[in-house]
Amino acid sequence: MSDALSDDGSDINQDDSQDVMTPAELIAKLEEAWLNEKFSPELLENKSEVVECVMEQLTHMESNLQRVKKGDAKASFHRMEIDRIRFVLSSYLRSRLQKIEKFFPHVLEREKSRVEGQPSLLSPEEFAFAKEYYTNTETYLKAVALKRMPLNLQTVDLLKAVPEPCLDSFVFLRVKEKQENILVEPETDDQREYIVDLEEGSQHLMRYRTVAPLVSNGAVQLI
Amino acid sequence: MDPSEVEFLAEKELVKIIPNFSLDKIFLIGGDLGPFNPGLSVDVPLWLALNLKQRQKCRILPPDWMDVEKLEEMRALERKEDAFTPVPSLYYMEITKLLLNHASDNIPKADEIRTLVKDIWDTRIAKLRLSADSFINQQEAHAQLDNLTLMEINTTREFLLDSLNFMFKLRSNLQPGSSKGQLTDY
Secondary structure, eight states, X not given: OOGGGTOOOTTTTTTOTTSOOOHHHHHHHHHHHHHHHHHOSSOOOOOHHHHHHHHHHHHHHHHHHHXXXXXXXXXXXXXXXXXHHHHHXXXXXXXXXXXXXXXXXXXXXXXXXXXXXXXXXXXXXXXXXXXXXXXXXXXHHHHHTGGGSOGGGOOOOHHHHSOOOOTTOEEEEEESSOEEEEEEOOSSTTSOOEEEEEOTTOEEEEEHHXXXXXXXXXXXXXX | OOHHHHHHHHTTSEEEEEESSOBOOEEETTEEEOOBOTTOOEEEEHHHHHHHHHTTOEXXXXXXXXXXXXXXXXXXXXXXXXXXOOOSOTTHHHHHHHHHHHOGGGSTTHHHHHHHXXXXXXXXXXXXXXXXXHHHHTTOSEEEOTTOOHHHHHHHHHHHHHHHHHHHHHHHHHSTTOOTTOTTOO
């Protein structure tokens, strides 16, 4: 057995000294981001740092595996693990792209109104994708329909034409850090608003709007 | 979420196996495993255990809770209580299914266990349906769902959440002057 596989790539985040993470923690972060993205109605902030680190780990491991003889038992374990991580990673990225396609005008609008220094929702690649998607949709609408319309009906405001993410959707969540005094808005006019405490480890069903900030700061996990 | 994705998450759970080969410690990205020695039990994630089992390289030891007596107790408790009782594993259903499908020769009294777990599952799902029904009837805005597992949530997720969204939209359009939740989505 060559030593190639004994190097578990723990050199991760060397360039990012403030926040040292083991590869296992990194994978856990990716899985959290994956589930949150899958279940939240809106596009969440991009985790390109995590994505890049995971990619790095995978390429590192794959290049090690290249040097290993065929039929090595250890190599097959590693390959299986790589496949599993790759699955989570692509599922995560795919669910983000789906949301970008669904909400592209709003996503781009948020990007436009973003103040300098505020983190962007989109990774540079996703931003390029969203812009291109916007242009292509517009061109397509023009080519097939709009240019045959009367002159005063030839423009379409995509921001109004494409539905916004529905933040009032209900979500299931598990609490990772205890939260007090979460205000629950009433469903109907004859009910009153009330306050709940979210205990660590407890699970809840409530509106996404109420917990959106807690999702983005990692205090709760969508399930 | 697709049930197969919940199963994917369940495959991360650790199980004990008794390998029939020897191998040094291996350093996976997600953590170290091994060393493997013939006859000595070692913890591995379920995905690896099943793979080794299929290649006839190990015997899988059932988790502690996968035991007829313990499951009978659980079933009795689950039927007695109105609330969801704590489960031995967040992925009890998936683990049972995977182990019984791929390693039933390593599980003593496999058929009884299959029936017991199915009974527990059915009782819990019935409770879940009841509570979903009262949640909607009372027009609640918040519910606490401790001890419910991901697979259980997943059986009702789409139907329940979509219905709630629709009802919310219909209701908020009934209240004059309310601009939230207009029927713009879809």
